[in-house]
Structures are given as C-alpha cells and as structure tokens.
Amino acid sequence: MNLPNLHLFAFLILATGAFAADTPPLQPPPKAPPVQIVFDTDIGNDVDDVLALAMLHSLATRGDCKLLAVTVTNPHELSGPFVDAINTFYGRPNIPVAVTRRGPNTGQGKFLGLAAIKDGDAPRYPHQLKSSAESPDPVKLLRQLLAKAADQSLVLVQVGFFTNFADLLDSKPDDISPLPGRELVKRKARLLSVMAGAFQTINHNNHYREYNVIKDIPAARKLAKDWPTPVVWSGFEIGIAVPFPVQSIERDFSYTPHHPAAESYYLYNPPPHERPTWDLTAVLHAVMPDRSYFSLSPPGVVTVEEDGFTRFTPKRNGRDRFLIMNETEAARVKEALVQLSSQPPNHTAGKP
Ligand SMILES: [Ca+2]
Numbered sequence: 502m503n504l505p506n507l508h509l510f511a512f513l514i515l516a517t518g519a520f521a522a523d524t525p526p527l528q529p530p531p532k533a534p535p536v537q538i539v540f541d542t543d544i545g546n547d548v549d550d551v552l553a554l555a556m557l558h559s560l561a562t563r564g565d566c567k568l569l570a571v572t573v574t575n576p577h578e579l580s581g582p583f584v585d586a587i588n589t590f591y592g593r594p595n596i597p598v599a600v601t602r603r604g605p606n607t608g609q610g611k612f613l614g615l616a617a618i619k620d621g622d623a624p625r626y627p628h629q630l631k632s633s634a635e636s637p638d639p640v641k642l643l644r645q646l647l648a649k650a651a652d653q654s655l656v657l658v659q660v661g662f663f664t665n666f667a668d669l670l671d672s673k674p675d676d677i678s679p680l681p682g683r684e685l686v687k688r689k690a691r692l693l694s695v696m697a698g699a700f701q702t703i704n705h706n707n708h709y710r711e712y713n714v715i716k717d718i719p720a721a722r723k724l725a726k727d728w729p730t731p732v733v734w735s736g737f738e739i740g741i742a743v744p745f746p747v748q749s750i751e752r753d754f755s756y757t758p759h760h761p762a763a764e765s766y767y768l769y770n771p772p773p774h775e776r777p778t779w780d781l782t783a784v785l786h787a788v789m790p791d792r793s794y795f796s797l798s799p800p801g802v803v804t805v806e807e808d809g810f811t812r813f814t815p816k817r818n819g820r821d822r823f824l825i826m827n828e829t830e831a832a833r834v835k836e837a838l839v840q841l842s843s844q845p846p847n848h849t850a851g852k853p
Contacts, residue, residue: 540572543574544573544613553784715809
C-alpha cells in the first residue's frame with residue numbers, strides 16, 4: 502500500500518467507524534409482517550390477471566405478502582386448473598383454488614387451454630386440480646379463511662367480476678362461523694383493493710361502463726352498497742395509463758423454456774401489443790400501499806348505477822377512494838410491475 506492509499510484507508514476507517522468497538526453492525530429496519538392476501542380473479546378473460554397472479558407470487562417470495570387463496574369468477578372448467586398450474590409453477594401447489602358455479606360464463610378464452618397442453622406425455626404446466634367443478638365452493642372457502650383470520654387482518658383483491666364477494670356478503674351463519682357474511686368481513690378484513698369502474702373520462706366518454714362491473718351488475722351493485730371495509734378502486738384509467746412494456750414480455754421471461762405468463766400473453770394478444778396493466782395495479786396497491794406508487798382520491802362513496810356506471814360522490818369519512826397517478830408515479834409503477842411480474846420462482850426461499 503503506497504502512502505496516498507494508506508491515508509485513504511485511514512480516512513475510511515475513521516469515516517465509517519468500521520473498527521469502533523461501540524458501533525453496532527448495520528442492520529436493515531424491521532420488516533412489516535406479510536400482508537394476508539386473498540385474490541379473486543376472472544382469469545381467462547384477459548391476460549392481466551395472469552401477470553397479477555405472477556406478481557403476488559413474487560411478493561410472497563420477497564416476504565411482502567402471503568397468498569392465502571385464489572377464488573375465481575370465471576366458471577369455465579379450466580379456469581381453476583389454470584390457476585393451480587400457475588401456483589404450481591411458482592412452487593406453491595397447495596394454495597386453495599375455488600371457482601364459482603354461477604358466475605358469468607365467458608368461455609375458455611385464448612389461454613386457459615395451457616392448463617391441458619402436453620409436451621409428449623407430460624403436462625407442460627403440472628397441476629393437481631383436474632376441473633373447476635372439483636374445486637371447493639368459493640363462499641365456503643372465503644368464510645373458512647375469514648373465520649380463522651385475526652381481526653382486521655385480511656386484504657382482499659378483486660380483479661374480475663363481483664360475484665364471489667357479493668355472494669360472501671349474502672352468506673348465512675353456519676358451522677364455520679356464527680356471523681353472517683357481512684359481519685364476518687367487517688370483523689376480519691381491513692381492505693378491499695378492486696380493479697373496477699372508471700373515475701375519469703375515458704376516450705371523451707364521461708359515462709364509461711367498465712367490463713368487470715357490467716358482466717355482473719347485480720353483484721356489483723350489492724357489493725358497492727353493502728361492503729363494510731375501506732375500498733380502494735383502481736379505475737379503468739389507471740391500467741390504460743401503464744401499458745406493459747413489450748420488451749419485458751419478449752426478454753424477461755425467457756429464463757425458462759415455457760413460462761405460463763409469457764405464453765398466455767402471446768396467445769392473448771402478442772407483441773408488439775402492449776396490454777394495459779389493470780389487475781396488476783390493484784395488486785401493487787394492496788400489498789404496498791405505503792410505497793407512494795399511487796395517490797388516493799379524497800374519501801367518498803362509489804355507487805353502481807343500473808347500467809353499470811360507477812359514480813363517485815365525495816363524502817367526509819366515506820368508505821371509498823380511487824387511485825390517482827401522475828406521470829412520475831406511472832414511471833415508478835411500470836418499473837415495479839415489470840420487476841414483480843417477471844421475477845423467477847424461488848422454490849427454496851421465502852415460501853410460502
Ligand atoms: Ca381480470
């Protein structure tokens with residue numbers, strides 16, 4: 502070590518206190534406990550549900566959330582097996598999956614068939630659930646999860662139709678819990694993060710009727726009227742403001758020969774199309790509400806009108822808020838969505 506470097510070395514020791522006996526070792530700040538998540542999806546109708554589910558697995562691997570269950574509002578026979586295949590791909594084959602028997606029947610769509618595809622004799626995406634009909638009843642599963650949960654602990658994420666959670670509100674006391682559905686939700690859940698509705702003008706239309714609402718308007722009206730916890734709405738305008746970067750689909754998922762999210766994307770609407778990120782934004786806010794990815798509207802009340810339009814009325818201490826996003830926030834959101842949805846599975850750490 503020559504003289505100038507010796508001086509630099511001495512300076513670093515003094516500046517960092519590296520060898521001071523009374524300096525405690527650097528430690529990260531304590532991490533918050535993982536957010537307890539239930540994910541409700543109409544998987545099969547658009548590919549953003551698949552990327553959103555991939556995000557939840559990455560967040561679980563990072564210890565930011567625990568994915569307790571997936572409930573499904575698309576009754577197709579392959580919707581449940583498809584979700585089970587995604588969960589298995591990410592190393593969590595035991596997450597319960599429950600599919601509605603009565604939700605809007607929107608068909609197989611473009612990518613649910615991946616659950617049945619084989620390479621030779623082997624399933625490309627292994628899974629245990631053979632058919633949605635073999636899955637548990639979603640309301641029963643939700644009641645079981647709520648009954649077991651600590652008070653004010655569950656965060657529900659809804660990125661499809663309102664069928665399952667509206668049915669949950671209507672559920673009666675049973676051998677799972679003496680509480681009716683609404684009281685059970687009120688006691689055990691602390692937030693509903695929902696992708697639905699529109700709270701800005703969309704393509705010069707200030708009466709935009711959003712897909713997740715209009716496919717089951719009675720259920721949406723019931724939930725909007727009766728839901729007992731705070732609700733944060735990611736409106737249609739948020740997802741379209743953050744298109745998923747095509748470069749990510751083309752490059753970030755190639756760490757494995759077959760990736761179910763990328764393959765679904767190609768089947769649904771291949772690059773160069775950049776799909777809006779509607780469902781992903783509801784997941785990001787649900788798990789990381791304190792990271793300033795979005796701003797929130799003032800409080801108010803959302804009502805669902807007879808034609809499915811979602812009307813927000815400001816109200817002091819109202820139950821509802823909707824996401825707002827400026828350009829700076831949108832840039833951060835896009836980066837987070839890409840990193841979280843493309844993170845490889847880690848089958849050895851941080852499970853579940
Ligand atoms: Ca969806």
